[in-house]
Every structure is written in structure tokens, then in C-alpha cells.
Amino acid sequence: MSYFHNKRIWVTGASSGIGRSVAIKLSKLGAEVILTARNRDKLEEVKKECGNAKAHIFDHDLSNLESIDDLVNRVTREVGSIDILFNNAGVSAYSAANETDFNVYTQVMNLNFLSVVKLTKCLLPQMISNKKGQIVTNTSLSGKFGSKKRTVYASSKHALHGFMDSLRAEVHEHNIKVNTVAPGFVNTEIGMKALTGDGTPYGANDRGHESQGMDLDKASEMIIKSIEANKREAYIVPRISFPKIALYISRYFPGLGAIIARNYNEEDNG
DSSP states (O other), X not given: OOTTTTOEEEEESTTSHHHHHHHHHHHHTTOEEEEEOSOHHHHHHXXXXXXXXXXXXOOOOTTOGGGHHHHHHHHHHHTOOOSEEEEOOOOOBOBOGGGSOHHHHHHHHIIIXXXXXXXXXHHHHHHHHHTOEEXXXXXXXXXXXXXXXXXXXXXXXXXXXXXXXXXXXXXXXXXXXXXXXXXXXXXXXXXXXXXXXXXXBOOSOOHHHHHHOBOHHHHHHHHHHHHHTTOSEEEESOSSOHHHHHHHHHHHOHHHHHHHHHHOOTTTOO
């Protein structure tokens, strides 16, 4: 029997990309999935692909932080307590620091970081009471090292690593698992919805995602396997790839990593 069989799993950012693919695969493994994103029509399409009655739609804009309490109460009341939370909703951004409006930092941090903190905190009491639970968060490799034009995005993802690493230590005694998954380039349309320095849509995928992007199905499978294996931190990248090499260089040879960061631009390289 699948590890995910009959588990209630809440997937945010479920209308497209990684969230969509993971939700569908989890449903096929017998999970009861809760789908959240802003676009209800797209969530309806995902529910159809899940192919069973155990898929629930709660369309919501998670960047509206004040409304998350009500959302959690509604989900708990209508569906029940959550076994696994997959924090996946987020927005990308491409812009140098001195060219980025401050409100873009606020917008990205609200969705990528603060909404994750709020949603996680709202679910913690029930997980502690149940003496079990699993919190999985998509942090991206941008949460492990920075590069040009990524100050907004990398900041939000670094913050997630700090929060989840600390939370893991705090909730261990309550039998709650905390995992992070850090994808590199994946073939999704994340760049289309990314923000520029003035907050307008970027409207294109960078060449790195197009030329080095990992197959979405493969990335989703790796994420699901890492959740089942309870991997503390999983890097969702091909065995040999530039993002993985850059990660290890920055960790073990920080001087060389700094040179790479100065000369590498995701928008222009692939």
C-alpha cells in the first residue's frame, strides 16, 4: 500500500507546474488532495485529472495573509485534519536590487514566505494534537545561493530555509516531519508569471529553464519520493547539471562560487 494512501494532503499552487503535477500523482497513489490556487477554472481541470472524488478545491489568494485563518478553518471543517502540507505556491522575480521597487519585495515575500509561515502556523496546532504530520516546502535552489537579478526571489527562498530548519528542531518531539525540496531548472511556465522590477509580468521563460529544464514529471516523481523517504532537504536536479555543480561549489569552494554568481545570469545562460 502506498505511503500516501488515504492521507489528506494539501497542495498549494496546485493549478499549474510542480503543484499540479504533484497533486495529480498523489491522487493516483490514493491520497485525498486539497487543491489551492487563485484560478478556480484551472483547479477544476486538475481535479478532473485526479480522477476521483477525493479531490477538493479551495481557490484562494494566499498573498492575502489576513484571510488564511478563515481558509484553514473552512478546509478543516469541510475536509478534516491535514496529514501533509505541501507549501508550493510562489512567484518568481527577475530584477537587480537597485532597479526593483520596494513593493515588489513586499509582494514576493508575502506570497513566497509569509503566507507559508501563516499557513504552517495555522495547521501546527492540529498536527501537534494528532501527534503526527508532515510539512513539505518548495524552496528552490535559489534558497541555497544567490545570483544576479535574484535578490527578491532568493531572499524569499533563503527565508524559507531558515524558518523550516528551525521549525524542524522545534516539532521533532511532536512526531512532525519537516522537509524542504529545492528544484533547480524545471520545465514549467514559472517565468511567464515572474515579476519584473516594477511589478509587471516578465512574460517569458529564461533560457536556463528552456535548455536545462528538468522534465516536469521526473521532477514531481523525485519530490514525491523525497517526501516518502522523509528527506530533510532534497535537491530536485539531474545527477549532473549546472545547478547541482554550482550548489556544491558554493558550499565547498565559496570563493569560486562568488565568481560564478558574479558572472552567471539565469536570463542569458542556458
